[in-house]
Amino acid sequence: MPAEPEAQSASAAGWRERLSLLGDSNFRKVWLAGAIYGTVRWLDMLAVGVFTYEVTGSPMLVAVMVFLRLLPLILMGSIVGVVAERFDRRRLLLGGLVLLSVVCAILFLLALSGYITLWQVGVGAVANGLLFSADFAIRRMLLGEVAGMRRLGAAMGLDSATNNATRMVGPLLGGVVYQAVGLVGTYLVGFVLSALAAFLIAKLSADPSAPPARTSSLLADIIEGLRYIRSNRVVTAVLVITVLMNFFAFPFLGMIPVIGKDVLHLEPSLIGVLAAADGCGALFGAIVVTVFAQSVYYRRIFVIGSTIVLVAVFVFSLSGVFGLSVSVLLIGGLGLAGFGTMQSTLIFVETPASIRGRVLGILTMCIGTMPLGMLSVGYLADWIGAARAISVMTLCGMMALMAVLVHWREMR
Numbered sequence: 001m002p003a004e005p006e007a008q009s010a011s012a013a014g015w016r017e018r019l020s021l022l023g024d025s026n027f028r029k030v031w032l033a034g035a036i037y038g039t040v041r042w043l044d045m046l047a048v049g050v051f052t053y054e055v056t057g058s059p060m061l062v063a064v065m066v067f068l069r070l071l072p073l074i075l076m077g078s079i080v081g082v083v084a085e086r087f088d089r090r091r092l093l094l095g096g097l098v099l100l101s102v103v104c105a106i107l108f109l110l111a112l113s114g115y116i117t118l119w120q121v122g123v124g125a126v127a128n129g130l131l132f133s134a135d136f137a138i139r140r141m142l143l144g145e146v147a148g149m150r151r152l153g154a155a156m157g158l159d160s161a162t163n164n165a166t167r168m169v170g171p172l173l174g175g176v177v178y179q180a181v182g183l184v185g186t187y188l189v190g191f192v193l194s195a196l197a198a199f200l201i202a203k204l205s206a207d208p209s210a211p212p213a214r215t216s217s218l219l220a221d222i223i224e225g226l227r228y229i230r231s232n233r234v235v236t237a238v239l240v241i242t243v244l245m246n247f248f249a250f251p252f253l254g255m256i257p258v259i260g261k262d263v264l265h266l267e268p269s270l271i272g273v274l275a276a277a278d279g280c281g282a283l284f285g286a287i288v289v290t291v292f293a294q295s296v297y298y299r300r301i302f303v304i305g306s307t308i309v310l311v312a313v314f315v316f317s318l319s320g321v322f323g324l325s326v327s328v329l330l331i332g333g334l335g336l337a338g339f340g341t342m343q344s345t346l347i348f349v350e351t352p353a354s355i356r357g358r359v360l361g362i363l364t365m366c367i368g369t370m371p372l373g374m375l376s377v378g379y380l381a382d383w384i385g386a387a388r389a390i391s392v393m394t395l396c397g398m399m400a401l402m403a404v405l406v407h408w409r410e411m412r
Contacts, residue, residue: 021147021151021154021155021158024146025205026142026146026204026205027143027146027147027155029200029201029203029204030139030142030143030146030200030201030204031143031158031159031162032197032200033093033097033139033197033198033200033201034135034139034143034159034162034163034197035162035163035165035166036193036194036196036197036200037097037100037131037135037193037194037197038162038163038165038166038167038170039166039169039170039173039193040100040104040128040170040189040190040193040194040197041128041132041166041170042166042167042169042170042171042174042275042279043170043171043173043174043177043186043189043190044124044125044128044170044174044186044190045066045069045128045170045171045174045253046170046171046174046175046178046256046257046271046272046275047174047175047177047178047183047186048065048121048124048125048186049062049065049066049254049256049257050175050178050257050268050271051121051178051182051183052065052118052121052257053257053258053261055118056118058382059255059258059378059381059382059386060378060379060381060382061118061378062254062255062257062258062378063251063254063255063374063375063377063378063379063381064122064374064375064378065121065122065125065254066125066251066253066254066370066371066374067371067374067375067378068122068125068126068129068371069125069126069128069129069132069371070129070132070367070368070370070371070374071126071129071368071371072126072129072130072132072133072368073129073132073133073136073364073365073367073368073370073371074365074368074369074371074372075368076130076133076364079222079361080133080134080137080138080361080364081137081225081357081358081359081360081361081362081364082221082222082225082357082358082361084137084138084141084357084360084361085221085357085358089138089141089142090142090201090204092134092138093134093135093138093139093142093201094198094201094202096130096131096134096135097131097194097195097197097198097201098198099127099130099131100127100128100130100131100190100194101190101191101194101195101198103123103124103127103128104124104187104188104190104191104194105187105191107120107121107124107183107187107190108184108187108188108190108191111182111183111184111186111187112184116183121183124187133364133368136360136363136364136367137357137360137361137363137364140156140159140344140360141356141357141360143155143156143159144156144348144356152345152348152349154290156341156344156345156348157286157287157289157290157291157341157345158290159344160282160286160289160290160337160340160341160344161283161286161287161290161337163286163340164279164282164283164285164286164333164336164337164340165279165283166279167276167278167279167282167283167333168276168277168279168280168282168283169276169279170276170279171271171272171273171275171276171279172272172273172276173189173272174186174272174275175268175269175270175271175272175273175275176269176272177189178268179267179268179269221358222358224355224358225355225358225359225361225362226362228351228355228358228359229359229362232350232351233408234299234346234350234408235346235347235350235351235359236408237404237408238302238343238346238347238350238363239362239363239366240404240408241302241303241306241401241404242343242363242366242367243366243369244397244400244401244404245306245309245310245339245397246366246367246368246369246370246373247369247370247372247373247376247397248310248373248393248394248396248397248400249306249309249310249313249393249394249397250370250373251370251373251374251376251377251390251393252313252316252317252377252390252393252394253275254374254377254378255377255378255381255386255389255390256271256274256275257271257275258381258386259274259325259386259387259390260274260275262386263320263386263387264320264321264322264325266322270322273326274322274325274326274329277325277326277327277329277330277333278312278329278330278332278333278336279333280330280333281329281330281331281332281333281334281336281337282333282334282336282337282340283333283337284333284334284337285305285333285334285335285336285337285338286337286340286341288337289301289337289338289341289342290341295349298342298345298346298349299342299346301338301341301342302338302339302342302343302346303405304335304338305334305335305336305337305338305339305340305342306335306338306339306401307335307398307401308331308332308334308335308336308338309332309335309336309339310394310397310398310401311332311335311394311398312328312329312331312332312335313332313390313394314390314391314394314395314398315328316328316329316332316390317387317388317390317391317394318387318391320387343363344360344363347359347360347363373393376393377389377390377393380392380393
């Protein structure tokens with residue numbers, strides 16, 4: 001039995017190493033800035049969705065608003081990844097947060113004056129999407145560099161747990177604020193939180209890994225990233241699964257205001273509870289993954305998490321009861337934690353540091369396929385109803401995931 005004290009000592013050392021992340025000033029600032037921005041993103045998405053449906057009564061236009069929010073991911077993803085390898089990442093992230101705070105301030109004044117229109121709200125959604133595309137590639141690069149490879153799993157797990165906490169807090173806050181004071185409160189809170197996140201990034205001591213000087217062209221760097229992806233079957237599989245999840249599964253988020261109002265007959269505050277349910281489950285799941293996940297299980301956790309999400313969203317589409325809807329979204333959140341945490345972790349583990357920004361940028365583009373899924377589910381919702389539209393999409397997603405797992409045996 002002499003190995004037991006050694007194992008306990010190694011376990012204790014592992015815990016100390018994970019906890020040391022929060023003691024790192026740079027990590028703490030980048031992490032907290034991400035938490036604050038995530039809250040703004042989900043608060044805004046819920047409030048804008050409810051506002052759009054109240055004004056237009058069209059599920060398709062609700063989907064268009066989400067489409068506008070996510071369009072920058074697919075248009076800018078690969079470019080952001082290359083830019084993140086060439087320029088100061090701290091300044092890039094700071095610039096995005098300042099832009100968002102200015103847009104929120106302008107929209108707050110328009111809402112306060114009573115002259116805000118749907119197209120202006122759409123511009124705000126695009127601005128939010130621009131920062132989202134920068135946040136995913138740039139901020140996660142900063143987090144990974146500060147944490148180092150030994151603490152990478154813990155860092156990504158903690159960030160995923162935090163992101164999922166914002167999925168819970170943001171819609172709850174968005175529903176309550178919108179019901180109380182409408183878009184005036186939504187954009188005021190957005191301005192204050194965005195400015196606070198910008199302040200944290202401004203106080204960051206330095207870019208922990210200054211980008212080297214590069215002589216190759218932007219296009220050449222993107223092509224090099226695509227060639228690497230093609231050569232690595234695990235990275236390719238992660239990106240393909242990311243595409244199918246964002247096209248078939250996650251567009252249900254845009255239909256939550258529609259189902260909440262038309263099927264479950266909820267007030268905005270309870271629609272916020274419904275939208276927060278998967279975030280609550282994902283928060284718990286991400287904490288479990290952070291504490292217990294071992295590298296040998298990373299791929300399996302990613303695949304099982306994807307499967308749970310698809311099944312849970314399908315059951316949600318069949319439910320007409322508030323309690324059951326919340327319960328299955330909580331379970332879906334557990335799967336989302338496995339999918340989201342392992343998505344970035346696998347990219348970091350499988351990709352050399354010299355090309356990681358480009359691969360993360362292309363991952364951002366894959367996430368950006370969600371707007372296409374949004375338009376598809378919005379079109380179907382206008383035709384056959386929101387619930388049936390989600391059922392069709394998730395069934396297609398299940399079949400696509402099965403096909404991927406047959407082809408990429410490495411992910412089983």
